[in-house]
Amino acid sequence: MPPSRRQFSAALGLAAVGLTAGVPGPASAQVQVRPWPADRPTPPLALRDLQGRTVALAPFRGKVMVLNFWASWCEPCVAEMPSLLRLAERGAAQGLAVLAVNYQEGDAKIRSFLDTVLGEVPDALPVLLDRDGAAARAWTPRVFPSTVLIDRNGRPHTTVVGELDWTGAKADTLLAPLLAAAPR
Template identity: 35%
Template sequence: MKRLVLIVILLCLALFGCSKEEKGKSSSVSQLREGTAAPDFTLKDLDGRDVTLSSFKGKVVFLNFWATWCPPCKEEIPSMMKLNQQMAGKSFQMLAVSIDEGGKDAVTAFFKRTGFNLPSLNDPEQKAGKVYGITGVPETFVIDKNGVVVKKVIGGMDWASADSVQFFSELASK
């Protein structure tokens, strides 16, 4: 019976992403909807530099909230890396926002251990995550060149599929 419960829990995590809610706190932040302006934020990258979302206006932004401890996040990272490579030279910017409490050190160690690499920002206090109303990770927002959220995806996805690449290529060429 314990084994069955464990299997059900693992399946739920794999299907619906990883939730990290603080005990005793309910979310009073409304979730960001498609068709609304993407809220601006400034976070540090892995080199300690400030990165502001609005500085990418005029580019399609792939904004992904993730964590090193999240199985669906780890599963989708290789496809994110492929998408980022396929979109090189186009009007496109990928931003992977880590909500790890360990911040830069946790992400750097994870990338070193796994060989993964993404343009990453640190949000250990979940300042941007709260503004975007994320309910767990992974959660992705696609922002058009005008700064409008055109797509929101909750959970992991194969970002390197032919359909995904075509979607981003068409969006970047508009």
């Protein structure tokens, strides 16, 4: 199914800020890193996963969270997905949790995408279903991919807009202070 007008607008927004996969140079050079506004409250999040279970943020308190918003039609999302899986696999021992929030796609489409891109539907990278797009509207500037880094206290810290190698130096620089901090 082709992207909706809203999805097309989000893709155009991505292109307008130079975050498309076709732009030359390393992905991390094109990413925008924004602090979460101090006066902006933490939006609620309770979404179903591919197994039908409801996943909320509260059980992750005490862990650093990487909350990635993506869609299968988004080329930069496709490019960064393998590094998100590797981050999830290696970060668990450090108290890191990675959640991949899919934007308005059906289960069959998501499973097919994960099988194609990752070779499986991974246990290490839970996929949450943002069926109506409300979570993306609440958490992101509606540009894909967008990732929110959440500290151990459950407070959003940073928004990363654009494709990032989540196993690279830029990601390490963003995550290290959050992983080093103890929960309050």
